Amino acid sequence: MKKFNDATPGQAVYTKRMLGIYDFLVLGISNQWIWKCPTSHLLEFYNRQISSNHLDVGVGTGYFLDHCVFSNTDPRVALMDLNLNSLASAAARIERYKPETYRANVLEAIDIDAAAFESIGVNYLLHCLPGSMAEKAVCFDHLSPCLAAGGKLFGSTILSGGVKRNWAAKRLMAFYNKKGIFGNEEDELKGLHEALEERFVEVKIKVIGCVVLFCGSKK
Numbered sequence: 623m624k625k626f627n628d629a630t631p632g633q634a635v636y637t638k639r640m641l642g643i644y645d646f647l648v649l650g651i652s653n654q655w656i657w658k659c660p661t662s663h664l665l666e667f668y669n670r671q672i673s674s675n676h677l678d679v680g681v682g683t684g685y686f687l688d689h690c691v692f693s694n695t696d697p698r699v700a701l702m703d704l705n706l707n708s709l710a711s712a713a714a715r716i717e718r719y720k721p722e723t724y725r726a727n728v729l730e731a732i733d734i735d736a737a738a739f740e741s742i743g744v745n746y747l748l749h750c751l752p753g754s755m756a757e758k759a760v761c762f763d764h765l766s767p768c769l770a771a772g773g774k775l776f777g778s779t780i781l782s783g784g785v786k787r788n789w790a791a792k793r794l795m796a797f798y799n800k801k802g803i804f805g806n807e808e809d810e811l812k813g814l815h816e817a818l819e820e821r822f823v824e825v826k827i828k829v830i831g832c833v834v835l836f837c838g839s840k841k
């Protein structure tokens with residue numbers, strides 16, 4: 623059985639208890655009042671990007687998969703996360719779609735036995751990963767074999783640079799970075815845009831508050 627380095631706080635924080643308050647705390651309070659990107663914008667983005675053959679990576683509680691609208695009633699939905707609590711929580715929430723589940727660390731090569739997906743979602747994953755944007759962008763290379771030709775990768779992440787941050791956003795981000803829950807001290811808009819342009823075509827980005835929403839298609 624594959625051994626994972628799961629000591630990273632960016633995923634270890636997702637205990638059952640934390641997942642129990644995540645939707646209220648992050649999607650309800652922080653998005654609206656601190657990051658200034660209300661969750662409704664992220665859900666709208668999901669609805670525009672998601673396909674009926676979808677892999678979601680860094681799944682948390684599965685809120686977006688539960689609330690988004692698929693173009694058919696019997697979508698193929700797969701979940702990937704390093705944290706088993708997140709996988710179990712999201713899988714239970716969207717049981718109606720009979721999701722496939724994969725445990726993987728996106729910072730390592732991903733080796734799963736699965737047909738390629740037409741869309742991959744990486745919502746609020748990048749800011750949990752440690753390192754510079756160039757270092758964490760390897761996750762796009764690791765996920766690329768899972769994406770079908772012409773398939774779309776999309777997501778959003780909270781940035782430190784190239785966006786407007788209010789006092790509360792600066793304080794909370796500094797606190798989360800100190801704890802290792804976030805690893806986005808060096809994350810800025812330009813670096814992310816470059817990392818996406820290097821790997822994808824038809825790259826689009828949109829900033830709302832200190833969150834960037836992005837998508838690109840496989841070359």
Ligand SMILES: C[S@@+](CC[C@H](N)C(=O)[O-])C[C@H]1O[C@@H](n2cnc3c(N)ncnc32)[C@H](O)[C@@H]1O
Pocket residue numbers: 632633634636679680681682683684685686702703704705708726727728729744745746747750751
């Ligand atoms: C902030 S939550 C995002 C949840 C959800 N996508 C959302 O937008 O509400 C980040 C998720 O990424 C997972 N994660 C963090 N580091 C990871 C890694 N290196 N590989 C795979 N998953 C990781 C965490 O376990 C957690 O479930």
